[in-house]
Amino acid sequence: VTRFSHDVAFGSCRTMCFCTLNLQDLGVSIPRPLGNGPSRFIPEKEILQVSKVDPRVQSIFEDAFAALGRLDNISLVMGFHPQYLESFLRTQHYLLQMDGPLSLHYRHYIGIMAAARHQCSYLVNLHVNDFLQVGGDPKWLNGLDGAPQKLQALGELNKILAHRPWLLTKAHIEHLLKAEEHSWSLAELIHAVVLLTHYHSLASFTFGCGITPEIHSDGGHTFRPVSLSQYCVCDIANGNGHGNDLEERRGSHQVSGEVEVLIERMKQLQECRDEEEASQEEMATRFEREKTESMLVATAEDEECVQSRDVSRHFEDPSYGYKDFSRRGEHVPTFRVQDYSWEDHGYSLVNRLYPDVGQLLDEKFQMAYNLTYNTMAMHKDVDTSMLRRAIWNYIHCMFGIRYDDYDYGEINQLLDRSFKVYIKTMVCSPEKTTKRMYESFWRQFQHSEKVHVNLLLMEARMQAELLYALRAITCYMT
Numbered sequence: 176v177t178r179f180s181h182d183v184a185f186g187s188c189r190t191m192c193f194c195t196l197n198l199q200d201l202g203v204s205i206p207r208p209l210g211n212g213p214s215r216f217i218p219e220k221e222i223l224q225v226s227k228v229d230p231r232v233q234s235i236f237e238d239a240f241a242a243l244g245r246l247d248n249i250s251l252v253m254g255f256h257p258q259y260l261e262s263f264l265r266t267q268h269y270l271l272q273m274d275g276p277l278s279l280h281y282r283h284y285i286g287i288m289a290a291a292r293h294q295c296s297y298l299v300n301l302h303v304n305d306f307l308q309v310g311g312d313p314k315w316l317n318g319l320d321g322a323p324q325k326l327q328a329l330g331e332l333n334k335i336l337a338h339r340p341w342l343l344t345k346a347h348i349e350h351l352l353k354a355e356e357h358s359w360s361l362a363e364l365i366h367a368v369v370l371l372t373h374y375h376s377l378a379s380f381t382f383g384c385g386i387t388p389e390i391h392s393d394g395g396h397t398f399r400p401v402s403l404s405q406y407c408v409c410d411i412a413n414g415n416g417h418g419n420d421l422e423e424r425r426g427s428h429q430v431s432g433e434v435e436v437l438i439e440r441m442k443q444l445q446e447c448r449d450e451e452e453a454s455q456e457e458m459a460t461r462f463e464r465e466k467t468e469s470m471l472v473a474t475a476e477d478e479e480c481v482q483s484r485d486v487s488r489h490f491e492d493p494s495y496g497y498k499d500f501s502r503r504g505e506h507v508p509t510f511r512v513q514d515y516s517w518e519d520h521g522y523s524l525v526n527r528l529y530p531d532v533g534q535l536l537d538e539k540f541q542m543a544y545n546l547t548y549n550t551m552a553m554h555k556d557v558d559t560s561m562l563r564r565a566i567w568n569y570i571h572c573m574f575g576i577r578y579d580d581y582d583y584g585e586i587n588q589l590l591d592r593s594f595k596v597y598i599k600t601m602v603c604s605p606e607k608t609t610k611r612m613y614e615s616f617w618r619q620f621q622h623s624e625k626v627h628v629n630l631l632l633m634e635a636r637m638q639a640e641l642l643y644a645l646r647a648i649t650c651y652m653t
Contacts, residue, residue, distance in 0.1 A: 213248035215385035216613045217622045225254045225623075232257045239264055247301065248386050249377070255623040259630055262542045266535040270370060271305075275529065276362040277370075280311035284326060285367055288319070289374030291486040292337040294606045297381050297388055298374060299486045324357040329367060332644075336368075337375045338497045338603075340643040341510070341575050345650040352651070361648070365528040368644045369536070376637035382605035383597075383629045385613065433619050434552040440588050441561050453582055462509070462572065465583040469573045472592070472599045497603040510576045510642065517638055521645040536641075543634035546627060552619045563631060565589045570602055570635035576642065591616070601629070602636045 212219025226232045232254045240246045253260040269275075271282050283306035290298035303316060315322040319330060328351055335343050351359045359367070380386075453461070515521075517540070526533030544567060551557045568578060569586050590598070594616040601608050617625060 213251040252384050255626045259542050262539045266539050276366045279309040285370045286374045289371045290378050293378040295378035336640050340640050343643045343647045345647050348647050348651040362528045372637045372640040376633045379605040380633040382608040383601040461583040462577045472595045512578050515646045543630045566631050567635045574639040
């Protein structure tokens, strides 16, 4: 099983060469992968090494393959953090395959709708196949107008949650729950909301880590011959043709001391915390300042994006996207976590209407937020809790969500501009994320640490969307 799952994930170099030569002699066109492994950003050898040295990761991969009949590239990259991967796969399996309010084909179609909002053809293609496998009507895939009215009505909620969740009101919820023969039940709506937020945030992770399509998927292979004659097909497929090591070492040398500066700042901030505490008025002012500054952080330019198949037929109003809170004088009230939080309100609402899912989501949020190896790059025995909290709270700040007990002045001390650009792009417009942006922040850190950052961003975004949706549902219920 171990050897089999390994070959499925990465292919056997020797077998590949042997089969290629024989089939080519017969005039058969041989597909080859377009990418160099599961990620455009992370060397394949590093991803492969994880499952070799950690039996737990290998076991998780085998279980995932047994359950789904595949091992996707998202799981392979998440394998850097096996504790989180277990929680993620358990939650996703429950949402898609276990008993729940929605039928199986509805679940996959909602996944398609959600991923399409961010033009994530990787996830769209994945769920198109799953949708058809569980008996979904192929006509629905021609466009949203070919799907049932009930699903079409979900389009507005999908659009607002993906791009401007602060605009969601109980009127949107009422529209779905009181649509006569096309009405949603509360339980169905909770299931749909969890799926929408799951796939919006997973699209962020997919783009943020440069996930590439598997060789059997659309956009994952080509029949054109390899143009680099000095390399075997296996070398290209396994990422051995790269010559970037010298460039990476130069970049690392240029930012020498980056990690030490960050560690020193955390120590200084901790000392300031211990010496004096800012007043509530000052804390509120710092939040508003940070929220305003986050609007000035630009996202990547469109021309740098990886082109993908048009998936806009799966949703309405493709021009609708992320807008900053105060654009053209628009004012959005601050969402105070003290008034409505996941722990005190959202968790129990989800668990009541969709049993066990609140618990699964809570475990996943906690796993991402608390995950630590007490390391930063080459440094050990480092308490990273302050940094993790700054990242999480900055994302929520961009969505207008405020924690009264947090000093938002810490964010500018710990997150530099290049990191903020990456965060904002990956969370708000993930389809614009580029390799250059990925490489420009935390130059001295390991790829596994950058994947950890992406897990934090993904879960913080999902929780932010959920808070707005669940608050609107609670307002409708009361």
